[in-house]
Amino acid sequence: MDNPEIASEGAPVEQETALEEVKICMTTVHQVIDSFPDKSRRYLIPMLSKIQEKLRWLPDEVIKLVMTEIRLTRAEIYGVISFYHQFRMTEPGKYIYRLCYGTACFVKGAPIIAEKLKEKYNMSQGETDPTKLFTLEFASCLGNCGAAPMAIIGDDTYGTIDPEKTYEICDNYSL
């Protein structure tokens, strides 16, 4: 893989609309909930994923709404949300920086990348940098060990990253 950058087309446009959704649009949430056959707890996880797809995270107001709509208690819904790391209860940065921490990537320098990110953006695993550009998440394995170390930033995949060029890749992104 010569070109490490595989940009997915159309992503920037989507991200711009996402930016406009700083104010949570409850109608969207209602629409998602209503799109399910019935307001049953069996649809909790797909419902939450769809909502997160639209809003990028699950603000407390939204959780409350889902909770009352499908008649769950607060403890139950938080139990589910906290079980799955994919569900986010705090607002993430504009781009999710998914750094692969699988064995191959680890050996090939993922910890160095993490250290560098910590240095410049002051974010460790699961944290968002103060400017809210990135949220750093460690992945157990992104399934592309041949291109270790690798990362997915937003919708772009980077392989065979030279840890020394960590910042160069980051510079492709701005608020």
Add this chain to the structure above:
Amino acid sequence: MSVVAKKTINFTLNGQPLSATEDTVILDAAKRAGVFITNLCSSPKLKPFAACRTCMVETVVDGKKELVYSCTQPVAEGMAVQTNTDETNRYNKACLEMLLVEHPLDCPICDKSGVCPLQDNTDALKLYNGRFEISRRNEPSIKSNPIIEFYLNRCIMCGMCVRACDEIQGVQALDYHQRGYKVTIGTANDEPLDCEFCGQCITVCPTGALMDLTSEARGLANMFTNTLSTCNFCSWGCTIKLETKKGQLVRIEGDEITLDLGINEGNLCAKGRFGHGMVQNSNRIQTPLMNVGGDFKEVSWDEALQTIAERITSTINRSGPESIAGIGGEKLTNEENYLFQKLFRSIIGSNQVTNLANLRAPYINQFLLKCFENGIASKPITEMEKADVVLLFNTDIPSEYPVAGNSIRKGAIYTSTDILIANPRNVVFKHESQVDVRMIYKPGADLAVVNRISKILVDRNIVDTAKAKAALPNYDEWLKSLSPYTAEATQKITGLEDAILVRAAERFGRPADRFILIGNDILDTGQGEAILMALLNLSVLVHQAGEGSVSIYPPREHCNSQGVNDMGVTPDFLPGYRSTQDAQALKSLAEVWGKGEMNFNQENLVDNLWENCSKGLIKMLYIAGEDPCHSYYQGAVVKDALKTVPFLVVQDIYMTETAKMADLILPTSTYAEKEGTFTNMTRHVQRVAPAILPEGQSRPDFDIFSDLAATCGKPFDHFSIREVQKEIERAAPIFKDVFPGKKSTQWVPDEIGHRPGFVVTSETVSEDHKESHPFKLVSNNHMFHIGSYSHYAKALVEIGPDCIAEIHSQDAQAMGVQTGDRIRVESETSSVELAVEVNNRSTQGTVYIPKNWEDIPINMMRNGEKGLISVKISKVG
């Protein structure tokens, strides 16, 4: 009813041949055979879960050996079960060993020490030296709520609390959070616990991870002294364990020591478990007090009793014995109430005794007797968990009979009980039943709901009407009285679609074991009698014309509201519901009391007690353990009456509003300081036992009545509780052999089914909508409070500090009111100001206010009217 005959399975356990019913899991079968299998996460009250993996046993079926978890594996025909083999022990031990890597061994200061399954299992497996390096968590204890402490370092993630909260209580306030190594048990986001505070989670916790913060005593719970007794709050009659340490009452738990004892199976509610603060409390009245020109002066017991005795004599001489009236206590024991009426009938010669429930609703006793006349004896309430259908009529279960909710939920899980809820409020009741029919009707329309269900049962031939017609003499007359309740007319009155009522009727009318629980709220509608009789008619109909059984219990509010009536503290009945006009009954009672002739041809002044007090006909009033100023539904009338009574004696634990108006106050003991029995609303006679000595100079009511009789010069000829119980058995034969030792029983009437028939009334639902006061006020006991005493329990005040009104969100929107705002609720006579919560529990056009706060006296809002109070609401500020 829908009982499927279960097969008996024969198997062997460690070589010993045994049998058990089909579907019994090995663990339970072994427990019954007295064989202990290690386990941490199994409870007879909860569904099998298999989280702890320490209950492995070896089974051989058809020569095939398997290692299985005994808490989930049912016994099978010919199965050979081996416990404690080297192999199973190795597995069980390994799992336990890993739990002990994290679990701290701070046993000497742990609440559970000695009653700790983890300790027992560790000992059973002789696991004294673990192989793993100890790695303890060191997290601070969470005390973010006033009742339950979370000390998660001791938690072993068995999930018992999560399951109890869900399956037993239906609240689901606790859950697992995170996962893997990080998994914890708790509330969402570690927010302060906000639940029904039943404390079921503390009880089921096999380690000391959850602790009772209301108890000051820590450590070695098994060194406390246990006294088994009965709770003194609501009328459900939970059996409790009073735990004392060095003469102090430190904690209350459900009685789980005595197997099969107790209708609550060890479950309790917030009041029962955490309300012990009212027992040992410095605010209690310590000595007898005499009102001297407006100030209370401490007097000796001799002086107090002498004063009363002299006053009795002089009042009898001046105005006759009928001018002395007494109000018995719904929180006094049976024996005490018996002595109270004996004091009046035998020594004073007055039949003017009553109790507050009877004063308000004498028809409740009539209803009970009508049930018996119709052959409906009602099953013991312990059978309710096996019911096919439960009708909850106008009762907010989690507040009114919280532990009844536990039994119903259990039924919903294991018997698939249908749950029918009829209520003018959208009350919360969570359960796992597939059938949950909610009949939310307009306030005051109760009668129409019941009668329409009866009519549907007949019209649709859900029950065998020919049978009913043959068995019930006034069948046609009754059926005619139902004719106004057509689908359309009923919908207009109740606001309920007929389809819902049809569904309810179908579930209720099918062959089934039915239970009906009635809330005290029906008394507030002003049509209590008609509603009770309509419910009776419905029961009579299914009893005669339907298959299965029906059990129906009168609404009772306090722990001994049933017993006070049983003991004859009413002007109509002698002990055991024999009429005061029945010459034969009077004669036999006179014999028991060693008296000559007895008759009570005196005018009945207590049926209208307050009016007669105000008119000056009552010269002396003796109130035993009641606070009518606050708890009687018409407060203003009571206050007026008590001001007029020339001599008022109040016997109570605390300085209540009523006590403040007394001429003489006698301090009495709480339920934890006395002996006797309470009878619950389903007629179970249960034991009350003293755990501590009485506070200050207070004395049990039993002693006070005995001493007073002696001071009057006519001492009773019995000294002990047991002697009085023996006398009650002679005075009222229905109590023969019901006074309990270890096991409680339900008393049954001596005559049953002797006068079948409906009670036909012409009463209809009246719609008295007032434009000026458009809202209806619904009031009942708060979830954490009942009567006048619970406000002295610190823990209950901490979890239920404020009186908060509830209104529907649409009404709130129309008025521009939000949760947390203050509103003024005005009736024609009075008004209160309080905070409001906007929710959808209240229905449109109603406002709900709990009645337990003295500074928000709901009973003063009533202007002589008997029905629902019409009010108007305005926002304050």
